[in-house]
Amino acid sequence: MEALEVEGLKKTYVSKNKRVEAVRGISFYVNKGEVFSILGPNGAGKTTTIKAILRLVIPEEGKVHVNRIDISKHISEALKNLSAVLEGNRNIHWKMTVYENLRYFGYIRGLGGRFLKRRVEEVLEFVELTDKRNELAGKLSRGMQQRLAIAIALLPDTPIILLDEPTLGLDVESSIKVREMLIRLAKKGKTILLSTHDMHLVEKVADRVLIINNGKVIVCDKKENLINAFKKKAYKIVFEGEDHYVDLKKYGKLYEENGEKILEVQLENMEELYKIMDYFKEKQIEIKHLESIMINFEEIFVNFVRSGRQ
Numbered sequence: 206m207e208a209l210e211v212e213g214l215k216k217t218y219v220s221k222n223k224r225v226e227a228v229r230g231i232s233f234y235v236n237k238g239e240v241f242s243i244l245g246p247n248g249a250g251k252t253t254t255i256k257a258i259l260r261l262v263i264p265e266e267g268k269v270h271v272n273r274i275d276i277s278k279h280i281s282e283a284l285k286n287l288s289a290v291l292e293g294n295r296n297i298h299w300k301m302t303v304y305e306n307l308r309y310f311g312y313i314r315g316l317g318g319r320f321l322k323r324r325v326e327e328v329l330e331f332v333e334l335t336d337k338r339n340e341l342a343g344k345l346s347r348g349m350q351q352r353l354a355i356a357i358a359l360l361p362d363t364p365i366i367l368l369d370e371p372t373l374g375l376d377v378e379s380s381i382k383v384r385e386m387l388i389r390l391a392k393k394g395k396t397i398l399l400s401t402h403d404m405h406l407v408e409k410v411a412d413r414v415l416i417i418n419n420g421k422v423i424v425c426d427k428k429e430n431l432i433n434a435f436k437k438k439a440y441k442i443v444f445e446g447e448d449h450y451v452d453l454k455k456y457g458k459l460y461e462e463n464g465e466k467i468l469e470v471q472l473e474n475m476e477e478l479y480k481i482m483d484y485f486k487e488k489q490i491e492i493k494h495l496e497s498i499m500i501n502f503e504e505i506f507v508n509f510v511r512s513g514r515q
């Protein structure tokens with residue numbers, strides 16, 4: 206069942222002498238309990254899409270349903286299901302402590318009394334900031350500020366959480382912490398929509414991926430399918446042979462590993478593989494084994510964006 210449905214979203218920013226078609230007809234859905242990632246280069250329209258879902262920008266076309274509720278018609282009802290961590294840490298009060306921030310934003314979301322008190326402790330523990338509760342938010346590291354922003358979003362315990370670039374500008378350790386947090390949230394059954402261009406994050410947490418460029422969808426599929434689409438086309442050929450093998454360089458990357466000679470190739474189709482195998486035969490170089498290899502998600506992304514540039 207879909208937790209989020211986005212249909213035909215269009216948003217054009219118009220200023221005095223400029224029109225930017227930021228989102229040009231984007232549609233997708235996010236299933237309940239799924240981690241769905243929007244991936245795209247700078248300016249692709251990721252932030253605009255997330256803001257349009259939250260009605261922070263009003264799209265000129267398109268529909269957004271949150272748990273089957275049309276957000277343009279029943280905004281407060283729909284928003285009860287959503288919380289968001291937007292880009293940057295602007296939604297934190299620098300001069301308040303961690304604890305005061307959580308109380309303050311809890312009140313804003315309509316929480317109070319014993320429930321809020323308990324929730325504050327729970328989220329503090331979840332983001333591992335319990336021992337920083339009395340520190341001023343402005344004095345925290347960037348990674349901790351991001352965790353505080355996530356804690357604030359978690360307070361109302363909504364079923365759907367949107368995150369825009371949650372690891373942007375964070376050091377490796379903090380990025381890993383955020384990544385682990387998202388995995389824990391997914392395990393709790395939360396529906397997560399995140400925008401990012403952090404490939405590691407996508408590789409580790411996403412179930413399905415939507416790749417967009419210039420405000421349009423290039424592809425939307427399960428992460429595994431996207432990986433497999435290219436995995437089949439990348440091969441590692443382990444071979445034996447003394448002479449001639451330097452010529453193989455023209456086919457791909459040639460190297461030695463643990464005393465084995467390896468040729469790594471990326472191919473458009475099987476014909477190309479057969480051609481290479483014929484060449485091995487002709488030169489009497491023995492192939493010991495051949496395996497399809499995984500190319501990393503970054504390469505997959507670049508391949509899709511290149512092939513589908515709109």
Ligand SMILES: Nc1ncnc2c1ncn2[C@@H]1O[C@H](COP(=O)(O)OP(=O)(O)OP(=O)(O)O)[C@@H](O)[C@H]1O
Pocket residue numbers: 218219220225226227245246247248249250251252253254
């Ligand atoms: N308020 C605005 N007024 C005018 N143009 C805007 C506005 N906000 C975004 N844009 C433009 O719309 C396009 C899409 O921007 P958006 O922020 O949605 O992309 P993004 O994929 O989130 O990129 P980034 O990763 O750089 O944030 C860009 O060309 C951007 O310059």
